[in-house]
Amino acid sequence: MPKETFFNLPENKRQAIFDAAVDEFATHDFAQASVNRIVAKTGIAKGSFYQYFENKKDLFLYIVDQIGAEKMSYLAPEIENFAQTNFFTFLRILYLGGIRFAMAHPRYAEISRRLLASKGTPIFDETIxxxxxxxxxxxDNLLTQAIERGEIRPDIDSQFFTFIISALNTLVMEYHIEYVSSQYDETIMQTVNQFIDLLQYGIGVNHSR
Amino acid sequence: MPKETFFNLPENKRQAIFDAAVDEFATHDFAQASVNRIVAKTGIAKGSFYQYFENKKDLFLYIVDQIGAEKMSYLAPEIENFAQTNFFTFLRILYLGGIRFAMAHPRYAEISRRLLASKGTPIFDETIxxxxxxxxxxxDNLLTQAIERGEIRPDIDSQFFTFIISALNTLVMEYHIEYVSSQYDETIMQTVNQFIDLLQYGIGVNHSR
DNA sequence: AAGTCATATGACCACCCGGTCATATTTGTG
DNA sequence: CACAAATATGACCGGGTGGTCATATGACTT
Known part of the structure; x- marks a missing residue:
């Protein structure tokens, strides 16, 4: 956690530091990110930085935390509203929200992407x-309910399920950003539907869609 | 490409350098990898390294090249034999081969994984x-044939298809290494089947499996 | 005005990096 | 043996890093 001095700062200065740090971590992974560049961009002295934060990791974890909180407060209402509906409908909402958030906050999305890709580092272990x-x-809970409702085949393994749903979350975002890159909800939903469709029915023929 | 001097080296020395470099790149991404550590582990002088290679990138690209070639020579026979069969059968063979190769050469797999995850870096652009x-x-070709044979729904988009097949290739490998980690072909095939099954039929009910 | 306490500062530290180059050593050749 | 060509060497370079610390500044209290 940042030190008290950081939170005592006037808001514009606090924001400037946060913003410069977001810039830095969106363009460099944690190891490559430079405290020197952050303070230079912000216009504060190197020593001041260490009055505000324990070290580079302290700042990074704080930012990741903030991004997570903001995304959560963005998704929470929808999760509440749709948690009890059909699983695939719920997932559509979840993925749609994720992409909307990523399109609205591309730097946050990039930081998250880098973090997710940093498997094997201490930072990854401390977060993801x-x-x-x-x-x-x-x-687990979602799967159990979906099977009870007869929406998902009962022989789907829970660990496999979680792995796939999480992976698809990343993939649908990556695909939309890379190949579609539209901000319109209808277009985002088209991307999402492609993936949900695959998840629900597969790409083979002979199914009863 | 490495310089002529590198290829003139006695094989054991050449192997030692290659091996130390593989170790380094399997445990550090390109930017984090250290020429100093490679030469220290090999026992050669720093200056010698630059008699053999233009620079760090030269060595890295050479290693990636070698890994690619070895994997190709490993998979090529199977690709030839199965390219004309049912698409899902073919993909099973491809994924199975990929996992077998990764289990047999975990350091190579790790280097590939790191490279694949390094999206946005110059190194990624020059390779992947x-x-x-x-x-x-x-x-594209595979999809066209599979649709013609009636194995895949004709409304599947080619770009989406390639994206998914490539992503699943990575995912099935990651999943097997992380959660299964068996060397036996039957067990690997179980992992592969979970993913192919998802791809072909989805996880929803009401399909004609 | 004096004193106290929080904050701001940037020179500085030890360390590591990729890469160079003059020099020493080895190898091959006549 | 002598000479030449190829190769091996490690000290050295400029530059970057995360982090520290003595000192200066400013703000608030008595």
């Missing part, structure tokens, strides 16, 4: 890996 | 991105 049990539990 | 057109063409 640490939250795996909660993720697993959440999707 | 550069070979995208060929990949796209290969899968």
């Amino acid at each position: 890996a640490r939250s795996m049990p909660a993720t697993q539990a959440f999707f | 991105a550069r070979s995208m057109p060929a990949t796209q063409a290969f899968f």
